[in-house]
Structure formats: structure tokens, C-alpha cells
Amino acid sequence: MNHILKTISTPNPTISLPLNVLEKLLLGDRESITISFGAIKETVALMHHDNLEQCIYLSDAIYNKCFLPKFIDVYEIAFVNEILIIGPVIGMLIRGKVDELTKQRIKIYKNYLIDYKHLNGLILLFTLDGIDEKNKLINGYAFNPKEHEWEEGIYPFPSVVFLRKPIKESIRKKLYGLIGTNFFNSHVFNKWEMWEWLSGHEQIRKYLPETVLGENIDNIKRLLDAHQETFIKPRAGMQGSGIYQLSKVDQEFILTYRVKDKNIITVFENWEGVEYYLTSEINLQNYIVQQRIRLLTKENRVMDVRVIVGKNHNGDWIVPGMVTKFGEKDSIVSNISSGGSAQKVWKSLCEIFQNDFKKAFKKYMEIEKLALTSCKVLESKGLHLGYIGIDIGMDENHNLWLIEINNRSPDMTIALDADDYQLYYKIKSSPLHYAKWLSGFGGEKRDGL
Numbered sequence: 001m002n003h004i005l006k007t008i009s010t011p012n013p014t015i016s017l018p019l020n021v022l023e024k025l026l027l028g029d030r031e032s033i034t035i036s037f038g039a040i041k042e043t044v045a046l047m048h049h050d051n052l053e054q055c056i057y058l059s060d061a062i063y064n065k066c067f068l069p070k071f072i073d074v075y076e077i078a079f080v081n082e083i084l085i086i087g088p089v090i091g092m093l094i095r096g097k098v099d100e101l102t103k104q105r106i107k108i109y110k111n112y113l114i115d116y117k118h119l120n121g122l123i124l125l126f127t128l129d130g131i132d133e134k135n136k137l138i139n140g141y142a143f144n145p146k147e148h149e150w151e152e153g154i155y156p157f158p159s160v161v162f163l164r165k166p167i168k169e170s171i172r173k174k175l176y177g178l179i180g181t182n183f184f185n186s187h188v189f190n191k192w193e194m195w196e197w198l199s200g201h202e203q204i205r206k207y208l209p210e211t212v213l214g215e216n217i218d219n220i221k222r223l224l225d226a227h228q229e230t231f232i233k234p235r236a237g238m239q240g241s242g243i244y245q246l247s248k249v250d251q252e253f254i255l256t257y258r259v260k261d262k263n264i265i266t267v268f269e270n271w272e273g274v275e276y277y278l279t280s281e282i283n284l285q286n287y288i289v290q291q292r293i294r295l296l297t298k299e300n301r302v303m304d305v306r307v308i309v310g311k312n313h314n315g316d317w318i319v320p321g322m323v324t325k326f327g328e329k330d331s332i333v334s335n336i337s338s339g340g341s342a343q344k345v346w347k348s349l350c351e352i353f354q355n356d357f358k359k360a361f362k363k364y365m366e367i368e369k370l371a372l373t374s375c376k377v378l379e380s381k382g383l384h385l386g387y388i389g390i391d392i393g394m395d396e397n398h399n400l401w402l403i404e405i406n407n408r409s410p411d412m413t414i415a416l417d418a419d420d421y422q423l424y425y426k427i428k429s430s431p432l433h434y435a436k437w438l439s440g441f442g443g444e445k446r447d448g449l
Contacts, residue, residue, distance in 0.1 A: 002120060004053065005073050005086070007060040015084075016047040016057040017077075025079045034082065037066045038089035038122070038156035039136040039178050056086070067137060067154050071144045074120050078440040088121040088439040090432055091138065091158030093183075095165045098130045098139050106141060106150055115429040116145050119436055124158050125150060128167075131157070133174060160184075160435040162386065166408065182438055184311075184386040185431075188408050190235040192288050194378075198402065201377050207370055207392075207402045214287030217275055224248050229292035232282070244282070245292065246274070261328070293401045295393040296352065301326040304393035304403055305345055306414055307371040308427050311386045311434035313442045317375045319368045320430060321423040323414050324348035325391075342417035352394070363400075367392050370400060378405075386434045387427070389414075 003021075008014070015035055022028050033046045042062055049057065056077070078085045092109060094101075106125055113123060126140030136157045141150035161175060161183040175183045189197075195211045198204045212219035214232060224230050224246060232244040245256040253268040255277070268274045278284060295302050306323045322345035349360035371390045378385060389410030391403040415424035436442045 001054060001076065002074050003077060004055045005063075005068075005075050006055055006057050007063045008057045010059045010061075012059065013042060013044040013062050014047055014057075014059040015044045015062075016049050018054055019048045019050055021054070021077070022046075022048045025084075027079070033084050035062075035084045035086060036159065037068060037086055038091075038159045040066050040156045041083065042066070066156050069122070069142050069144075069151065069153060069155065071146055071151060072122055072142070074145075075122075076120055076441050080440045085159070085440045087159060088119065088436045088441050089124070089156055089158045089160075090119070090121070090435045090439060091124040091126055091140075091161045093161050093163050093165060093167070094125055094127060096127050098127055101125070101127065101141065101152075103150060110143070110148065110150070111425070111428045112432055113143055113145075113429070114425050115433070116143070119432055121436075122155065122158075123432065124155055128171060131174070133178065136178065158439075160439040162431050162435050164409075181384060184384045184434075184438070185388075185407065187383045187385070189378075189383070189405075191233060191404065192235050194405050195288070197381050198374060198377055201373070203373055204370070204377065204402065207400055209290040209293055209401060209403075211288055211290045214282075214284035214289050217279065217284070220246075220278070220284075220289050221271065221275075223289055223291060224253075227291040229294075231290045231292050232278075232287050233290065235286055235288055246289075247292070293393060293395055293403075295395060295401070298326060298351075300329050301340070303327070303348070304391050305348075305367060306342075307367060307390040307392055308410070308412075308415075308423070309371050309375050309388050309390060310427065310430040311437075312430065313433040313437050315434065315437050317372050319371055320426045321345075321415065321420065322364075322367065323418045323420065323423075325414070342414055344418050344420055352398070363394075363398065366400060370402060374402065374405065378407075383407075387431045 027033065027046065030046050032043055034041055034043050044062060075086050109125055123143040124138060124140055126138040130139040132138065137154055138157050139154055141152050142155050144151045157178055159179055159182060161179065163183060163185045166188050167186055172186055192213065195208060199208050210223060212223055214220065229247045232246055234242040243257065247254045253271065253274045255266045257264050295304060297303060303324055303326050306325055308320050308322065309317060310320060312318045324343045324345045325340055327340045349363055350357065353359040370392060374390060375385065375388065385407055387410060389406040393401045393403050395401065412424060412427050415427060
């Protein structure tokens with residue numbers, strides 16, 4: 001339920017709640033209570049009023065001490081662990097510095113707030129240098145829902161943070177000291193870590209290509225002898241960059257890679273030539289090597305599926321949608337940034353299974369189950385994630401393969417590449433709905449008012 005926050009002039013720190021709210025929260029016999037706005041907590045005298053309007057009256061001294069903006073007056077309340085939470089107060093930690101955040105630069109973040117009417121409260125943008133750890137404040141921007149603009153100012157530090165940039169361990173400790181574990185997408189893992197975690201899970205192991213560390217040249221030779229075709233990938237690579245395809249054809253070895261959107265092919269007559277090239281031209285300690293899976297293609301364009309997975313307003317993993325990616329013609333990768341394109345996944349599945357809708361739906365559900373199970377395994381490793389992108393391929397026998405997981409900065413615009421605007425705005429708003437749940441509001445599992 002929405003409440004209108006108003007101030008009252010009183011010398012004492014006071015909050016006055018509607019009588020029906022007081023009764024529902026079983027707070028009628030209390031004389032004082034601890035309230036919170038984001039990370040700021042204050043103890044105030046508890047009063048009630050009989051106004052029919054669902055108003056919260058807060059003494060102006062507390063209102064000002066918490067640095068609440070006057071352009072936001074609609075909040076929700078929840079009583080959790082003996083604290084009356086007024087919010088939500090949600091933050092997005094972004095790149096850059098405070099003095100670099102022009103309105104032109106930060107306007108893109110308004111797309112996260114297309115469903116603000118179901119969020120309410122205070123939504124903040126801030127940078128690392130804008131954190132006032134001592135006073136639990138931030139110097140940044142707050143979303144003004146009346147003007148649909150970002151307003152610069154000093155605001156309370158949020159109770160939940162959605163990270164839009166990688167952070168160091170020192171910053172992780174600082175956030176933990178302010179809000180506990182209520183920050184997500186802070187862990188960045190590489191391809192080898194992903195493979196180690198997931199390969200230990202029986203249900204997922206069969207979907208993973210055989211993988212070895214690139215630092216052991218003998219392992220590369222063994223994998224190539226076993227599968228004839230391999231990919232050499234940077235452990236922490238993104239957008240398909242830095243990937244090599246190494247194949248063995250008869251007695252020759254063929255190395256294929258891309259430079260400036262062009263395929264480069266080098267042929268070696270013997271393994272010694274391959275070994276010399278790999279050890280002298282590539283820092284193999286930063287690479288993994290995987291068996292190459294012959295993924296389905298369309299008009300000589302390799303294809304795979306980007307599965308978008310996120311936490312919803314109940315804190316549960318869901319799949320808002322999927323998009324099929326097609327690489328550039330004859331490219332070894334399917335990344336759109338490398339000249340590829342995208343399509344709605346249902347259309348792709350119907351084409352693959354020649355309009356056998358039952359088979360297409362069954363495969364869709366298998367893809368979804370694999371993605372959700374993978375997220376739960378990652379979560380069991382102690383990672384707090386709220387939104388990730390998973391690339392799943394299909395071979396010529398329609399078997400699925402888990403190719404990659406992007407948790408650093410999954411590209412939401414891939415939905416626009418497939419002309420799926422509904423999916424784009426759905427996934428844009430999803431992380432903040434999860435953040436609202438994490439802060440104590442919303443969903444069937446919460447008792448917010």
C-alpha cells in the first residue's frame with residue numbers, strides 16, 4: 001500500500017502512523033520505534049492519527065536529518081526485525097565520478113524506471129567517490145517521478161545496491177559494513193571458474209564442452225587429438241573477442257581467428273609449429289581450451305541462444321525471455337558486436353523443428369531449465385546475482401550446450417536487436433523489482449503495507 005509522507009513541526013523526533021496500520025503491525029502498545037530510510041536508522045516517538053488518508057507524519061528534524069527529497073512523497077512501509085522500514089531506497093552504483101555525471105550521460109538509466117509506479121520510493125544513482133560512509137549518505141542523483149528526471153543532491157545511502165560496475169574487495173567490505181549482503185551482481189567470475197563450478201553438478205555436466213587450462217600445452221594437444229576441433233578462449237574475454245579456433249585436418253593444423261571483423265587463417269604443417277605460435281604469440285595462462293561444438297548454423301551463420309535470467313519481485317529466479325543470436329557469415333562467433341544479428345527465439349525454434357510446435361516448446365523448456373539450474377548452482381557457491389545472461393548452443397543433433405555465462409554486464413539491448421521491445425523493458429525493470437523485494441517490500445513473501 002502506498003503512503004504519503006508529510007512533515008510536521010515538532011521539537012521531538014516523532015512519527016505518526018494511521019491507526020489501522022498501527023493495529024495491523026501490532027505496534028499499538030509501543031511508545032517509540034526505530035525507523036529506517038535506506039542505511040540511516042533513527043529512534044523516534046511513535047504516535048497515531050485517525051485520518052482516513054494513508055499518511056505518514058514525520059517530524060521535520062528527522063526528515064531533514066535523513067536528507068529526504070521533497071519531490072518524492074509516496075513510500076511504502078514494512079516492519080522487519082523490529083525496524084519500521086520506509087522505502088524502498090534503492091541505489092545503482094555506476095562508473096565514473098560525481099562531477100562527471102551530467103544529465104545527458106545518466107539519462108540512459110531512466111530506462112530501468114519505466115515501471116516506477118510499482119516501485120515507489122527513492123531510486124538513486126551514485127559513484128564510488130560519492131559515498132559518505134561515516135554519515136551513511138551519498139552525493140549523487142535521485143529519480144524525480146513527477147518530472148521524469150534525475151535530480152542532483154545529497155541523499156540517504158540506499159538499503160540495497162544494484163551494481164552496474166565491477167568493484168574491488170575493499171569496496172565490497174565497505175558496502176557490507178553499510179548494508180550487509182544487500183548488494184548484487186558484485187561477483188565477476190571467469191570462464192574457468194564457471195566451468196569448475198558447473199561441471200561438478202550432475203545435471204549440468206553433460207551440457208558442458210570438455211575444457212582444460214591453456215597453460216598446459218600437453219592438455220591442448222590431448223584435447224585436439226580427442227576432438228579434432230577446439231576453441232582457445234580468454235578466461236575473462238567478452239563479446240567474442242580474442243577467440244581462436246584450432247583444428248586438425250589430416251596432418252595439418254589450422255588456426256582461425258578474427259582481426260577487425262575479418263577471419264584470419266593460418267595453416268601449420270606440424271604440431272611443433274602450432275606449439276611455437278601458441279606459446280610465443282598468446283599468453284596461454286589467461287586462456288582456456290574447449291572442444292569445439294558444431295553448433296547449428298543458418299546460411300553459414302553460427303547461432304546460439306541468449307537466455308536472460310533474473311530474480312523477480314519474490315526473489316525467485318525466472319527467465320523473462322530468450323533471444324537467438326546469429327554470427328556474421330562464416331564467423332567463428334555468434335556475437336552481435338562482431339557483425340551478427342538477433343531473432344525471437346520461438347521463431348528460431350519453429351524453423352529448426354519445421355513448425356513442430358510440440359518439439360519446439362519441449363526444447364524451449366529444456367533451455368529454460370538448464371539456465372535456471374545453472375543460476376541456482378552459482379548461487380550455492382556464495383554468489384549474489386540478480387541478473388545474468390547465459391549463452392546456450394544447439395548442435396546438429398539438437399543437443400544443448402552451455403557456452404558462456406555473462407554476469408559482468410549482460411547486454412539488455414539484445415532484445416532490441418530481435419525487435420522485442422516488450423522483453424527489453426521487462427528485463428530493464430526486473431533488477432529494481434528484485435532490489436525492492438530485497439529491501440523488504442513487495443511480493444507474496446513480504447508483509448509490506
